Amino acid sequence: MDRIYLDHAATSPLHPSVTETIVSVMQSSFGNPSSIHSYGRDARKILDESRMALADSIGADFSEMVFTSGGTEADNLAIIGIARANRQKGQHIITSQIEHHAVLHTCQFLEKDGFDVTYLTPDDTGRITVQSVKEALRPDTILVTIMYGNNEVGTIQPVKEIGELLKSHQAYFHTDAVQAYGTIRMNVKELGVNLLSVSGHKINGPKGVGFLYIKSGTTITPNVFGGEQELKRRAGTENLAAIAGFAKAATLSINSIDEKKELYYCLRNTFIETLKAEEIDFQINGSTEYFLPHVLNISFPNTDVEPMLVNLDMAGIAASSGSACTAGSLEPSHVLVAMYGHDSQRIKNSIRFSFGLGNTKEDIITAAKETAKIVKRLQN
Numbered sequence: 328m329d330r331i332y333l334d335h336a337a338t339s340p341l342h343p344s345v346t347e348t349i350v351s352v353m354q355s356s357f358g359n360p361s362s363i364h365s366y367g368r369d370a371r372k373i374l375d376e377s378r379m380a381l382a383d384s385i386g387a388d389f390s391e392m393v394f395t396s397g398g399t400e401a402d403n404l405a406i407i408g409i410a411r412a413n414r415q416k417g418q419h420i421i422t423s424q425i426e427h428h429a430v431l432h433t434c435q436f437l438e439k440d441g442f443d444v445t446y447l448t449p450d451d452t453g454r455i456t457v458q459s460v461k462e463a464l465r466p467d468t469i470l471v472t473i474m475y476g477n478n479e480v481g482t483i484q485p486v487k488e489i490g491e492l493l494k495s496h497q498a499y500f501h502t503d504a505v506q507a508y509g510t511i512r513m514n515v516k517e518l519g520v521n522l523l524s525v526s527g528h529k530i531n532g533p534k535g536v537g538f539l540y541i542k543s544g545t546t547i548t549p550n551v552f553g554g555e556q557e558l559k560r561r562a563g564t565e566n567l568a569a570i571a572g573f574a575k576a577a578t579l580s581i582n583s584i585d586e587k588k589e590l591y592y593c594l595r596n597t598f599i600e601t602l603k604a605e606e607i608d609f610q611i612n613g614s615t616e617y618f619l620p621h622v623l624n625i626s627f628p629n630t631d632v633e634p635m636l637v638n639l640d641m642a643g644i645a646a647s648s649g650s651a652c653t654a655g656s657l658e659p660s661h662v663l664v665a666m667y668g669h670d671s672q673r674i675k676n677s678i679r680f681s682f683g684l685g686n687t688k689e690d691i692i693t694a695a696k697e698t699a700k701i702v703k704r705l706q707n
């Protein structure tokens with residue numbers, strides 16, 4: 328059975344050129360970038376070139392980039408780092424109910440430490456309005472953290488407009504761009520953000536590596552202590568091969584961003600049109616105006632997410648619910664609950680399909696037809 332991977336928002340396969348880069352760095356450059364000798368200098372050159380390429384990809388300066396172990400650590404550093412360093416200016420933080428748990432659980436941790444967090448509710452398309460941010464702002468707000476594109480339903484947030492709003496406020500602005508980076512062109516100066524998180528494994532790069540952009544002049548406390556790496560903002564010997572692979576993946580991704588976008592729109596439309604042709608009853612969750620083209624979240628009335636996923640898997644199709652699987656039970660997605668409420672059927676019957684490297688139009692037609700068959704079977 329040929330399998331079809333439609334879970335690229337969870338993680339994505341390594342691009343073959345990225346694998347080549349990683350292997351080559353592992354084989355030829357084992358030096359510690361902090362060492363003075365030639366082995367260290369060789370490693371430092373690779374580290375510097377990677378940092379430069381990644382900084383260029385978002386319009387940042389070389390010194391504004393901090394390598395981390397991924398999106399989760401970047402989010403933790405941004406939120407805890409800003410909160411601790413700016414406590415004397417205020418203890419209020421604004422975020423949204425639909426953030427990734429890397430943000431939500433970090434905010435909950437800070438609440439236990441005395442911070443006051445406002446969790447904004449999205450509209451039923453998954454959008455946070457600029458007006459709601461404006462209304463929640465207080466003189467003691469020190470941080471606003473709103474994601475760029477949602478990982479479950481794909482809705483894109485008005486990041487630039489929020490950046491504009493915050494220009495006249497003391498609050499720092501962080502955006503978790505883990506899911507949007509690589510599909511949406513972004514420039515930190517134009518967005519008006521102070522901090523931006525990115526992860527390698529969502530863009531056909533390696534897992535366990537990411538970066539946090541920290542605008543120069545931003546006051547932040549480190550979360551990891553030790554050596555003086557990353558200009559004392561994140562201690563620990565850099566994961567050189569992964570960083571080089573990440574930079575390679577980013578370069579490939581940014582260079583092909585327009586073609587990728589076009590392909591994902593086509594795959595998304597093909598999936599939707601095939602379901603329609605099969606006369607399936609379904610609804611799209613999320614915005615149909617502001618969305619990440621690679622994420623398609625669909626509610627299938629009168630089905631249940633667990634048998635849907637099991638049947639899809641048996642048919643060779645890897646998709647996911649937005650739910651976290653805890654101790655064998657599927658928890659309802661906090662994103663869908665925030666959008667539709669606890670009583671909505673959509674929180675029990677929605678599946679996320681996400682597209683990426685290797686998917687063809689033929690794959691999508693096959694996957695949509697199989698999905699339609701399963702939906703019909705389960706609805707009976």
Ligand SMILES: Cc1ncc(COP(=O)(O)O)c(C=O)c1O
Nearest residue numbers: 397398399427429478505506526
């Ligand atoms: C929006 C978002 N933020 C953060 C993360 C966490 O990134 P990582 O897996 O690199 O820790 C993810 C990964 O699923 C994500 O989708």
